Amino acid sequence: MRKIAELAIVILLILFTVAYTSKAMTKGNNPRSKQTVQSAKETPEKNISFKNYIKLIGLRKKELVAKLGEKSTTIDDGGLEFSQLDIRVWFKNYGNGPVEQIYIDNKDIDFNGAKLGSKIGSFQSVFGKAVEERTTFAYSNFKYDGIVLSIYYDPKTETTFAAYILDENIN
Structure with missing residues (x-):
């Protein structure tokens, strides 16, 4: 039963990644407004750390919206998209x-020196050995500061393209 649940989670993560990857690759340059949590596109001379986003884990919906100060769009499974923050x-x-x-x-998000678009090896150099790795689905999970950082990459080129910050206790 647990393996079925794990497989279902992996499939959902892959579907989310595939569904949004093409959108991310075709995004234009939208004007950005000043936010409580700034996006990297607002401050090209200053890298935005992924640690800013870790602080959002555990917030309730109202707290999150108030903290980000951006109108959100509802997405699948009760989620929210904040397009200005990507x-x-x-x-x-x-x-x-x-x-x-x-x-x-x-x-543009800085993962302690590694960035999406680089090879998965750069994340391995920064975060150490993955606690879970699936080469078939091409992702590596790293534990970091109370969360799981899940990095997705192209299995042929090993180029990273997306990251999930997951509550360590997610089932």
């Missing part, structure tokens, strides 16, 4: 609980 978030209990995962596909 993130999508999902909550426990299909939108009724705290934030449990954040999707990032912005190549």
